[in-house]
Amino acid sequence: MRHELTELEGITLGWIRGHEPATPYAVRVQFEQSPSSRFTGSAGAIYPLMRRLEKRGLLASEPTATGRRTGRAYRVTPEGTRALRAWLKSPLEPADMFTIDPLRTRVLYLQHLGPAERDAWVDKAERCLREQLALISDYEALHADDPFHRLANDNARRETRARLAWIRAVRAALS
Amino acid sequence: MRHELTELEGITLGWIRGHEPATPYAVRVQFEQSPSSRFTGSAGAIYPLMRRLEKRGLLASEPTATGRRTGRAYRVTPEGTRALRAWLKSPLEPADMFTIDPLRTRVLYLQHLGPAERDAWVDKAERCLREQLALISDYEALHADDPFHRLANDNARRETRARLAWIRAVRAALS
């Protein structure tokens, strides 16, 4: 009885649970409108993933037809709910939760850019972080009703603010 | 002339530039002692990667022998330096820099846990974040001399602190 889920599987399962019955396309749209770039929500990922979860007994599907179109709509099975709950609780080992910040890795080797290039880099980074704050607010407006979405959004905002404060510290340190 | 590098390639190239001539094993050790869990620095990743970069002309290798052991030590070519600099400057599109926080995705679906389970989850998350702060300090001590490392470390510390503040806000919101 394997219950381990990848991050994408966990998120998908969680989303479907709240939007049953859900087609793969609906899941895809959801991923595309999210400002996160970790997953594209490409068809090539979602369709096989959902069939995979069904084969594992975590999803069950019924055929749907809008007009003459064929397709399948999925629901989370009790087994799937159990897997979702296990996923929610599980991977909280300290090692697993190190955040990945592409800015952080790049600053490690910033010595290989000239002073002017470094300044340009820092400026651009700060601009991008500001834009991101705006994107976060936009996205938040879409889900103002869901308190859990608001909490997740608060996380994104706080992290982005911390990175902004940091990038300003970087600028100060470089000059 | 393709100059695009994956994150792992960029980091590897940057590290080698500062530690020439470097063996794949030395690169591996470096990754293992880093507190980040994004890359394991497994042999299966590093050895092929470095050969790949050599074939692209970004690394050059000389055979080395400690005792009767055979092996190769690598240096970054001028072409490799150019690629490194391009990588440092390039992927700062807003979309690319969204941070991945496994806590954030999980909180989205926390509604599927009971109140007691949620509390336990929040407690564990907070404990892990605290441990991480300690890990960050340990790691910082290893590189106290390198100002760029210190900046990167400052980033990790600020983000972790922001996440800690957030998780406390989550606890407050849940009760």
Add this chain to the structure above:
DNA sequence: CCGCTCATGTAACTGGTTACATGATTTA
């Protein structure tokens, strides 16, 4: 000499992306 760690690799797998193919429905 036995076992441990150092060091170099390879092979099979996996999860996700890109790019493509195709048919249905809506809109100009």
Add this chain to the structure above:
DNA sequence: TAAATCATGTAACCAGTTACATGAGCGG
């Protein structure tokens, strides 16, 4: 009715992981 876009899927590829194989050197 032509073009756009909605919706469902497949195939080829790719970077990185896991697990394994192997041999050198070293300490008990």
